[in-house]
Amino acid sequence: MPELPEVETVRRGLAPAMEGRAIAGVDLARGDLRFPFTPGFAKRLKGRRVLALRRRGKYLLGELDSGETLLMHLGMSGSFRIDHAAPIGEPYIPRGRNPAHDHVVFRFEGGARVTYNDPRRFGFMLLLTAKERETHPLLAGLGVEPLGEGLDADALARMFDGRAAPLKAALLDQKNIAGLGNIYVCEALHRAGLSPLRAARTLVSGGKPSAALKRLAKAIKDVLQQALDAGGSTLRDHHLTDGSLGYFQHSFRVYDREGAACPKKGCAGTIARVVQSGRSTFHCPVCQK
């Protein structure tokens, strides 16, 4: 369930269960997810305290009292579940719906557990040293945080200048902007009135951003912030750490709405679906230019 608003919502849900708490043990149900777990993963985590749980793009980063960083990515289908400590004398009973895909259990001192479930196993977890935290290619190449100061029209102009790739691909590229995924790229482009098929470089002239790029920068920030305020989007009954559901999916204007009327005021267009680099793009061919 993983674009920036969903990952940030997960972070906020997990933080109270993890921050300031010591890991009593880690149970791995297998040796790998998308990648093998870092050698000694469980052993090195045992006894460590989580100082803070942060987010960078779509990554979660647990900062440990050892100076190491627990790097986690949810892939397409990863989710966390919190099981609070059972009352004294009562047995621990996991309440996950699909225990076959519970791959990692963090047991915290005091009895609470955080369980990672991931049917498709596109997610992964790595344990990075303080040095690797700064140099690891997965993190070092990440682009700007879209909700931070780093994203504005000038930054977009630098990313797009001379680039022949379509806007859809340029915005999905995590080396440009960290945290956008298929849904929010489609939504932001519709809000900005820009075609996902348009070459990125056509929005830059002489290194300077066009008016459209300013709209795009604002549309990206707006849609992400609104999704965050709604607790993210919930597809296929995916639930949050506390079992609740995000509800931004009800606010989609184009995503998964092929054949529907364009929601833009005064636009008579119909939402179309096209495939770009193997992935569905939803857009209005009439008002997105």
Added chain:
DNA sequence: CTGTGTTCCTGTTCGC
């Protein structure tokens, strides 16, 4: 270097 297609894996939905 740049842009595109393939691939990893399982589960759900859709058309017949």
Added chain:
DNA sequence: TGCGAACAGGAACACA
């Protein structure tokens, strides 16, 4: 109801 095909929120990798 069953059954195969298509598709799914990501992104590393191979290749032209």
